[in-house]
Amino acid sequence: MKMEKKRRLPTTEVLMEIDRNSYEPAYMQLVNLIKQQIAMGMFRPGDQLPSESQLCSRYHISPMTVRRAINILIDQKIATASQGKGTFVTSIKLGSAAFHLKELQDFFMDKNTTVKILEVRIVPANKRTGKKLGVKSGEAIIYIRRLLLQGEEPFFYHKEYLIYDPARPIVESELEVTSLRGLFNGTGSSEFKKGDLNIEATVITREETQVLKTQEGLPAFRIEHIFYDFAENPVSWGWFICRGDKLRFTTTVGIQETF
Amino acid sequence: MKMEKKRRLPTTEVLMEIDRNSYEPAYMQLVNLIKQQIAMGMFRPGDQLPSESQLCSRYHISPMTVRRAINILIDQKIATASQGKGTFVTSIKLGSAAFHLKELQDFFMDKNTTVKILEVRIVPANKRTGKKLGVKSGEAIIYIRRLLLQGEEPFFYHKEYLIYDPARPIVESELEVTSLRGLFNGTGSSEFKKGDLNIEATVITREETQVLKTQEGLPAFRIEHIFYDFAENPVSWGWFICRGDKLRFTTTVGIQETF
DNA sequence: TAGTGGTCTAGACCACTTA
DNA sequence: AAGTGGTCTAGACCACTAG
Structure with a gap:
């Protein structure tokens, strides 16, 4: 044959x-x-x-x-x-396969996507967050919880810890969808030089069921991020939780049909 | 500032x-x-x-x-x-981030990695598998279940449906790690022209707890694949289940330190 | 009109592999 | 020695953008 x-x-x-x-x-x-x-x-x-x-x-x-x-x-x-x-x-090599977050980008570019700020606070860094952001335990940092919705439906839960710079007030617009959207398509002011990302499989916790309106124990993606400024200092650490039934990554290996 | x-x-x-x-x-x-x-x-x-x-x-x-x-x-x-x-x-754009399966490749290249064939059978295609492989319901196809271990520890469970070609006997070697390893590093004979891949978050099912020696409800990745031959006909459909605690994908966006 | 990126030429020299 | 890929030159012409 x-x-x-x-x-x-x-x-x-x-x-x-x-x-x-x-x-x-x-x-x-x-x-x-x-x-x-x-x-x-x-x-x-x-x-x-x-x-x-x-x-x-x-x-x-x-x-x-x-x-x-x-x-x-x-x-x-x-x-x-x-x-x-x-x-x-x-x-063809499976090892050469790559999954792009570009698929995620579509969520953020969607006009129906809105961001709800659940909480913004100045908090003292604990041991873990201090280590991630390179500050001493007890130093003031910013804590933000956001909920991203498509229409009425929540699909992303975002927690973020930010370096708190007293000289630079927290601008309202940075908390809205624009800052996240800018991160995805590159139109943001972008104080960041680089970012490290990390994707894990996880399950919805009890706390997350509340905001994501779903059930405990259901599969989810956890996308963790650390962003660094141009002096290589970490300025943002956080993660997105996304319902597994709302997100999947696809790709192709081998000869593409681009002709 | x-x-x-x-x-x-x-x-x-x-x-x-x-x-x-x-x-x-x-x-x-x-x-x-x-x-x-x-x-x-x-x-x-x-x-x-x-x-x-x-x-x-x-x-x-x-x-x-x-x-x-x-x-x-x-x-x-x-x-x-x-x-x-x-x-x-x-x-920097999150949208340009890409997660590579190359990290997975390391699993397969590891010398401690072995493949245990749990089951190989000729079965009739049901409606779903027939549709995926482009054959009629009831036609004979090959069903393979594999368990991939690192040392003694199971970390991957693989189910695969293959087109059954009576003219081409099932070669023992194709069932072993070599065929999977070849898929990852490209050294295989590779009858495939292209493959579509798909990653989802999922949780361990009861059946999977048995082979993966883990608990029901724990997070896991599900990597689905369809491979096509050079005539664009699907020849293999299947998926890997990997314990979430054994696998994560990492990447970096922005300026890399390659100098 | 001047400046920019986008494409392309018709060679050249080098390093490497195979015989 | 012959053939291969890898790099590089010193220009050329074009399409596009801006003042």
Whole structure:
């Protein structure tokens, strides 16, 4: 069965050329052309792709253009190159799969999404929060609890501890959805240089049932975050709890259908 | 506070040059140089980076080399470019965060990891499995249950439904860890063209407590997969259940410390 | 009109692999 | 020695944006 396919498919050979008048750049056309050939089975995982010079003369484009196309295939994990040997089609790797929080972004961009501030307080840091934020136990920090709703329905519960800077008053707008939305799409003022994120599976606790209007023991995601300023000091530590039935992450490995 | 920093930092100016004798390619040196300048606060989110021609003359490298460096910054989501306007530093976006299954890969590459086949059967497809695998209800398919252990400790429970091809006997080796390991690092024979993955939060069911030696109701991840062959037909559908206390995904957004 | 990024050329030299 | 990928040059032309 496998052999039969391997023998049959190459007969449906495509002899496409690069269209120099297309709006689509030559290097992109080449990327898609090679992807299609892989998808059709003309090149199988492990097979060697034509060398750069072969592709140059075959499609009448310069080495740099071929190079660029191949680099794209390589960082899409579709091919690997090794100097002196050649470029080879990779087989699909689960290890290369990545789940994007972009799916979460949609929640935040939704116009029906609102943020309800449940609580804002200045509190003394305890041992744990002090350690996370790099301040001494007992120092004043800001504690915020938010509830994110889509329409009437709560789906995210957010707790956050922030460095308290007496010189910088807590601005109302920072507490609203805008600050969270900015974090997701990058339009915020962004005092942050970097953030560490962490996703765990968890279950809804009794406290969370109240605000999320759901049942104790149901599955949930816990997305923890620490954000650092440009001096590498932590300024925000907190986490989102999201009902498991409201969120899932999806992705694809292997050849995508982008043509 | 913010203004003060902005005024103070640029005085610590770095005047590094590209070292043409370095093992590190010029374009990579430029990438890291710009990253460092961003990390130091010389360029803040929203700021415009020097134009390509400025970078060319500043560092005495050709336009293509500058271009390459900038493209890297762009697809690392550190900068955005728009034609006619310039290249700008982005603020960090949660939406660009990605969680990699590479962390899972470590489990599979571990030498202590073993696979115990709990069950292999030819079964008739029911309505649901038939739909997933694209066969009629009642047609014969393969059903496999595996348990993955690290040392003595079970951490993954895997159920899989496979297309049954009478012409291709079930090879013993395919049932062992090798086939799963190959899926993760790409060394397998890989009949698959692509796979769709899906992660949900869930809780351990009664059946799963038996094999995973844990308690009902504890949090867990459920990683579902469908793999397609080169003709785009589904050939495998299944899912992994992993104890929530054994697995977490981590990632970083913003400027990485790669220099 | 001047400046920006986006693409592309037609080579060159190097490092590595294989025979 | 021949073939491969990896890097880089010194320009060119284009499309877009802004004053």
